[in-house]
Amino acid sequence: MASDEYAGKLKTELIAIARKKKLAVSEAMTKAQVIQALKSAEKSMVAAKAPAAAKSAVKKSAAAKPAAAAPVPVKKAAQAPKTAAKPAPMVKKTMAEPVMEAAAAKPAVEPKRPAAAAKSAPSKKSAPAPSAPKAAGAPVAKTAAAPRAGRTERSWDLPQDVKKFFTAEEEADIAPAGDLPSGYQETRVMTLARDPGSVFVYWEVTAQNAEAARAALARDWTRVSWMLRAYDVTGIDFDGLNALRMFDAAAGSGYGARYLPVEPEERELIVAIGLMTDSGEFYPIAFSNRARTFRGKPVPESWEAGEETFSALYAISGGYMPGSLMEMEISSLGVSSFGGASERGALQAREFFLWADCEITVYGGTKPDARLTLQGRPVALRPDGTFSARFALPDGAHGYPVRAVSADGVDKRGIDINVSRATSIP
Amino acid sequence: MADGLLALLLHAHLPFVRHPEHEVALEEDWLFEALTETYLPLLDIFDRLDGEQVPCRLTVTLSPTLIEMLNDPLLRERYERSLERLIELAEKEVGRTGTDPAVGPLARMYLDRFTAARAWWLPECGYQPGIEALLAGAGVKYFFLDAHGLLHGDPRPRRGVFAPAVTPEGVAVFGRDMESSRQVWSAKVGYPGDPDYRDFYRDIGFDLPMDYIGPYVQPTGHRKMTGIKYHRVTGGADDKDVYDRGAAMARVRAHAADFLLRRAEQTARVAPLIDRPPLIVSPYDAELFGHWWFEGPEFLEAVIRSAAWDGVELVTPRDYLNRFPDNQELRPAASTWGLRGYSEMWLDESNDWIYRHLHKAAERMTELARAHPRAQGVTLRALNQAARELMLAQSSDWAFIMKSGSMTAYAQRRVKESLLEFTRLFEEIAAGRIDERALARLEARDNLFAADVDYRDYLP
CATH class of the missing domain: 1.20.1430.10 (Families 57/38 glycoside transferase, middle domain)
Structure with missing residues (x-):
């Protein structure tokens, strides 16, 4: 036992330990004296059988950690990136690096148990880590600790969402199972809704299909790139051309997976994997299933319930509580129409908090039959010629060039919108 | 004290009738009829009495042959089949007698009896429009969603989460109440983090020397929890005090009282907004009580014991549906009860x-x-x-x-x-x-x- 562990124990426990080791201790001794006795006994043991002791020391100290690590906040702080106290958690997640905020539907915390430390050694070793989001320092998931930094945490900290019998405290060495194939030599693309702001897409294209597409485009490989094209096909019998809107995202290769940002609306999406030429011509190789994205907010007002009544019920139901999944709805519903300030004030008074973020919506209109691009990408116009596109807005400078060309190609107009964001804590 | 005492006894017995050698044995119907018409209705009634806290003292004896038959896989399977046929017939009857003012309601009564409300817990409360058709097809009468599954339903739920809604397929859906969830779940404001409660992490499996605890931890020599834990949550510090069972039980009573008081307050806030007594639905993972929150079972006991005194009536969802069979029709919103309410817990770079x-x-x-x-x-x-x-x-x-x-x-x-x-x-x-x-x-x-x-x- 590491001697610093003794300090955390009650004297009675220490005496029991010492007696087990046949040391002469008594209740009359002070705790410090008992510890002293234990330590000197340990030293003499180490001296007596140094090689064996040295060997077992490794194991023991690993095993002993959990007890010593009991104060959860310490452990968390150690894991959290240095920037945790900065506004990281408030910055809207970008798809490439989903940020896990502290909020939880079952409010609470990341599962973390001291025991996890004990077993992490064997499991890390053997875990094949198919994607390595847990790597130390990676800007992933760790911000969970931030809002609580500096607070004295209760050590209860239930792994919250974790129903737990299965995050047992100890894990035997896990032999890795065999390996799954990376793909199945077939062309497939699938779309899965993840949350109101994103969908997950994975794809695989066979070499034959890829080659056929390239040949159809009559370009060599240096002049085509892999592209995903997401089509909004809400309520539409999609024929490949009649999507309401669409946007593209780089795919990188004929095999992969990525998250795509979507508007927090209930829409139906189909995503195609294909090749795009350097002149912007897209050749879809395969289309995904039709995925329905999450609504993420109440449906627009109707006669069913008065706005005021619903707002009040929404608030009482947790719609505005920090930590509830619906916190994000405050902005999208509009403060004025949804719950009086006093109402929210009362709720917040119980537990002070603040979060803030911003996004940007670029919108406008042109002739309905014009061709329009935003940031160089084609944007489908609504029947009345209007368009809108929503972007996450991380810190930094961002340009949103809008270009429109009339249907006959004669008239051209452009508007450049430049925005910069800087977030700080006063 | 009453003047007289009454002991009701019901003796249940059937002879051992089991005929695997025949595809259909008419005599097996004895068991099936007794199940449909006696045993299951009795269980329902006991459940209801229990739910309404009616002191129900009554003795039921089951004969050994009956118990054997109830446990028999073949008979169980045959009963299921026979009940399905009966339900099918009852459905036809509802159709056939639909317009008959006298017999129509009776046909519906039988259908209801044979298809007593059955609930389904959707894994992770994961819901996507369309699932309810499968549930309805399987005879499920109601299921549960997180709050936003209902609140973001279409049209808007005019009673919020404080009453169930019903999908167009006729399956009722209850929404989770966030406030009561937080009080128990939250690591920050939840009851289980109280300093007087037993600490989950400090376990003698980690605290005591290996030469003593070795046989009770992992054979590999790695430590693990034993379930014997002597400390209380104490403060945030590493230094834990010894657990005091009496103090913890006092906190249990205080927390149960607080929980009920908050429900009463919540009811008072909601009641003016809707047209019937608000229902607060509080689902939790069972393992929270006892495993994580050592005093959880006692907390539940205290809540159950004092609810009626504190003006809170405990009901099952089924009780509620019996009392308020008509609920607003809507289509819930796709949702889960996981982190932030959607799929990110299960669809993430760690597991995608x-x-x-x-x-x-x-x-x-x-x-x-x-x-x-x-x-x-x-x-x-x-x-x-x-x-x-x-x-x-x-x-x-x-x-x-x-x-x-x-x-x-x-x-x-x-x-x-x-x-x-x-x-x-x-x-x-x-x-x-x-x-x-x-x-x-x-x-x-x-x-x-x-x-x-x-x-x-x-x-x-």
Whole structure:
């Protein structure tokens, strides 16, 4: 036992330990004296059988950690990136690096148990880590600790969402199972809704299909790139051309997976994997299933319930509580129409908090039959010629060039919108 | 004290009638009729009395032959079949007598009796429009969603989460109340973090010397929790005080009283907004009580004991539906009760790699079922085992654990192993060369739903 562990124990426990080791201790001794006795006994043991002791020391100290690590906040702080106290958690997640905020539907915390430390050694070793989001320092998931930094945490900290019998405290060495194939030599693309702001897409294209597409485009490989094209096909019998809107995202290769940002609306999406030429011509190789994205907010007002009544019920139901999944709805519903300030004030008074973020919506209109691009990408116009596109807005400078060309190609107009964001804590 | 005492006794007995040698044995109906008309209705009534806190003292004896029959797989299966036929007939009767003012309601009464409200807990409260049609088809009468599943429903729920709604298919849906959830769940404001409660982490399995505790931890020499824990949560510090059971029980009573008081306050806030007594639905993981929150069971006991005194009536969802059968029709919103309410707990960079394989395996399972619609013998066993492996791989728990970050190696292994076993079975079945010994080993180990798996469920 590491001697610093003794300090955390009650004297009675220490005496029991010492007696087990046949040391002469008594209740009359002070705790410090008992510890002293234990330590000197340990030293003499180490001296007596140094090689064996040295060997077992490794194991023991690993095993002993959990007890010593009991104060959860310490452990968390150690894991959290240095920037945790900065506004990281408030910055809207970008798809490439989903940020896990502290909020939880079952409010609470990341599962973390001291025991996890004990077993992490064997499991890390053997875990094949198919994607390595847990790597130390990676800007992933760790911000969970931030809002609580500096607070004295209760050590209860239930792994919250974790129903737990299965995050047992100890894990035997896990032999890795065999390996799954990376793909199945077939062309497939699938779309899965993840949350109101994103969908997950994975794809695989066979070499034959890829080659056929390239040949159809009559370009060599240096002049085509892999592209995903997401089509909004809400309520539409999609024929490949009649999507309401669409946007593209780089795919990188004929095999992969990525998250795509979507508007927090209930829409139906189909995503195609294909090749795009350097002149912007897209050749879809395969289309995904039709995925329905999450609504993420109440449906627009109707006669069913008065706005005021619903707002009040929404608030009482947790719609505005920090930590509830619906916190994000405050902005999208509009403060004025949804719950009086006093109402929210009362709720917040119980537990002070603040979060803030911003996004940007670029919108406008042109002739309905014009061709329009935003940031160089084609944007489908609504029947009345209007368009809108929503972007996450991380810190930094961002340009949103809008270009429109009339249907006959004669008239051209452009508007450049430049925005910069800087977030700080006063 | 009453003047007289009454002891009611019901003696239940049937002779042992079981005829595997006949496809249909009329005498087995004795059991089926008794189940449908006596045993199950009695259980319902006891449940209801229990729910309404009516002191119900009554003795039921079951004869050994009856118990044997109730436990018998063949008779159970036959009863299920007979009940399904009866429900089918009752449905037809509702259609046939629909306009008859006298008999129509009676036909509906029978249908209701035979299809007593059945609930379904959707894994992770995961809901997507369309599921309710499957639930309705399986006879499910109600299920549960997180608050926003209902609040974001279409049209808006005019009673918020404080009353169930009903989907167009006729399945009722209850929404979780966030406030009561937080009081118990939250690590920050929840009851279980109280300094007087027993600390979960300090366990003698880690505290005591290995030469003493060794035999009770892992044979590998690694420590683990034993379940014997002497400390209380104390403050935030490392230094934990010894647990004081009396003090903890006092906190339990205070927390139970607080919980009920908050429900009463909540009721008072909601009541003016809706046209009937508000219903507060508070779902929790059962393992929270006792395992994590050591005093949880006593907390529940205290809540249950004092509820009536504090003006809170405990009901089951079914009680509620009996009392308020008419509920607003709406289509709930796709949702889960996981982190932030959608799918990010199960679809994340830590676990998204599994879906490519799970989808492929599901597709192959359908392929297998199609190719062998009437399998027998070892092929049948292999197909059923393939279905078991697929379901094991699909368990949301594994993705959850991968994301939660502890025990991830185990979760990854479970998914991979089941997928690899599935693939092996797929290939063996397709090739018509099934390794029967390997299959038997797998059946013995992964015996999930041992008798209930039927690969034909994968026939489209």
